[in-house]
Amino acid sequence: MPHPFDSPLDRQADDSPQNPARRSLLAAGLAGAAGVMASPALSQVATRPGAPAISRNLPDVAIVGAGAFGGWTALALREAGARVTLIDAYGAGNPRASSGDESRLIRLSYGSREIYTRWARKAAELWDARQSEFGRRLYYPNGSLRVIREAELAPQKAIFDRLGIPYEAIGPDEVRKRWPQLNYDDSPHIFYETTGGIVKARESMIAVAETFMQKGGKVIVGHAVPGPSASGRMAHLLVNGEPLSAGLSLFACGPWLPKVFPALLGDRIRVPRREIFYVGSPMNDHRYRWEHLPNLSDLDTYTASDIDYGVKVAARLADMPMDPDGGDRMPTDFLRQQVRDYVARRMPGLKDQPIVATRVCQTEYSDNSHFIVDRHPDMANVWIAGAGSGHAFKMGPVLGNYLRDRMLGRQTDPAEDALFALAAHKAAVAGG
Numbered sequence: 001m002p003h004p005f006d007s008p009l010d011r012q013a014d015d016s017p018q019n020p021a022r023r024s025l026l027a028a029g030l031a032g033a034a035g036v037m038a039s040p041a042l043s044q045v046a047t048r049p050g051a052p053a054i055s056r057n058l059p060d061v062a063i064v065g066a067g068a069f070g071g072w073t074a075l076a077l078r079e080a081g082a083r084v085t086l087i088d089a090y091g092a093g094n095p096r097a098s099s100g101d102e103s104r105l106i107r108l109s110y111g112s113r114e115i116y117t118r119w120a121r122k123a124a125e126l127w128d129a130r131q132s133e134f135g136r137r138l139y140y141p142n143g144s145l146r147v148i149r150e151a152e153l154a155p156q157k158a159i160f161d162r163l164g165i166p167y168e169a170i171g172p173d174e175v176r177k178r179w180p181q182l183n184y185d186d187s188p189h190i191f192y193e194t195t196g197g198i199v200k201a202r203e204s205m206i207a208v209a210e211t212f213m214q215k216g217g218k219v220i221v222g223h224a225v226p227g228p229s230a231s232g233r234m235a236h237l238l239v240n241g242e243p244l245s246a247g248l249s250l251f252a253c254g255p256w257l258p259k260v261f262p263a264l265l266g267d268r269i270r271v272p273r274r275e276i277f278y279v280g281s282p283m284n285d286h287r288y289r290w291e292h293l294p295n296l297s298d299l300d301t302y303t304a305s306d307i308d309y310g311v312k313v314a315a316r317l318a319d320m321p322m323d324p325d326g327g328d329r330m331p332t333d334f335l336r337q338q339v340r341d342y343v344a345r346r347m348p349g350l351k352d353q354p355i356v357a358t359r360v361c362q363t364e365y366s367d368n369s370h371f372i373v374d375r376h377p378d379m380a381n382v383w384i385a386g387a388g389s390g391h392a393f394k395m396g397p398v399l400g401n402y403l404r405d406r407m408l409g410r411q412t413d414p415a416e417d418a419l420f421a422l423a424a425h426k427a428a429v430a431g432g
């Protein structure tokens with residue numbers, strides 16, 4: 001029996017008929033087509049200690065993309081008893097993926113979009129539970145300080161009051177008293193939410209994929225494209241040119257979705273470039289660490305406090321399109337200076353500290369910043385999920401459960417389903 005942490009690439013790279021990964025890929029294709037039990041290799045996987053038994057009542061599932069949408073969905077479906085294959089062109093947590101940065105934030109205040117406040121609160125609970133299960137620290141609950149316009153304060157408070165989520169509305173004097181390392185003299189209204197915090201991004205996606213494998217899921221490092229369709233269904237996917245059959249497929253390809261479905265999504269999702277800078281904490285000065293400092297959310301940028309990687313500061317630039325495969329990932333001097341100016345103003349004690357790491361990512365925006373989760377209009381057994389619109393990472397554990405239920409035909413909230421429907425997203429979004 002293969003070790004649960006064996007490299008899926010090593011097994012996949014051996015293309016000989018003796019290679020179990022190759023045998024199971026072909027067998028999965030044949031088994032799916034004939035609707036019969038799959039290969040010995042796949043059956044073996046299901047007998048691993050702790051792996052949920054494979055339910056004969058559930059379809060085999062292929063998921064393309066091991067990011068926040070695909071990785072968590074693969075895990076949830078495997079835990080529900082489905083036989084699941086997770087395919088990623090560059091591997092879980094890879095640096096091209098939108099989920100491949102060091103960290104992401106869990107923030108609950110979403111203006112008037114209450115659904116995401118509810119989801120983010122649930123997500124924070126699930127992150128806490130999952131990190132215990134995974135046996136590694138992934139969630140740092142330090143809350144956040146958000147600069148808020150006066151007109152938005154009352155509606156935001158109303159949502160938090162209705163949902164019973166703790167918060168404080170404070171001003172710059174109170175900030176100075178509690179966090180003297182900050183300067184908020186330019187911001188009269190600050191919304192302090194104590195729930196939420198920071199999650200490790202890349203490491204979480206690796207942990208999800210590893211747990212998925214430990215529970216009997218199969219991971220393939222390879223490039224997948226939709227295969228031919230007949231009678232309103234996709235006959236099979238093509239993984240590195242080879243057919244892979246599955247009763248259900250999910251394309252959770254993040255910023256690659258417009259490339260995978262150009263006609264359907266080419267003008268529904270835009271992919272702009274983003275730059276992130278990590279500013280080092282001074283040695284023996286712990287005031288900028290997550291234990292002592294909430295994350296900061298300003299009108300034009302945001303930070304994540306230091307979780308042993310420096311203080312993360314996001315830079316903003318007018319949208320420039322990014323190719324997730326070939327795009328250059330070196331930061332610009334212009335944005336580096338913008339970050340330096342922001343740090344000098346907001347956290348003067350970090351003014352002369354070095355930038356210790358950078359990351360160039362991309363986001364995948366829909367026209368209205370709502371996610372897209374829907375069936376493919378021409379292939380009933382194909383699902384599409386993505387358009388994280390700069391805020392989906394935190395939702396991963398909730399998204400996984402939601403997509404599991406949608407794909408298995410279980411009851412979900414019709415209002416949420418409608419919000420995420422393809423029909424609710426206008427084509428021809430501006431920019432990238």
Ligand SMILES: Cc1cc2nc3c(=O)[nH]c(=O)nc-3n(C[C@H](O)[C@H](O)[C@H](O)COP(=O)(O)OP(=O)(O)OC[C@H]3O[C@@H](n4cnc5c(N)ncnc54)[C@H](O)[C@@H]3O)c2cc1C
Nearest residue numbers: 065067068069089098099105224254388390391392393394
């Ligand atoms: C700078 C920045 C800051 C952000 N901050 C936050 C935040 O603080 N909080 C938050 O919640 N969210 C945040 N987000 C948004 C969040 O990171 C994304 O919404 C989320 O990671 C998207 O996940 P995904 O699964 O859709 O895409 P991805 O993570 O990109 O995953 C897609 C995967 O699909 C694979 N793939 C694509 N095409 C194929 C193919 N044809 N075959 C095989 N594999 C394929 C890729 O290799 C990739 O691994 C931020 C995003 C950015 C860029």
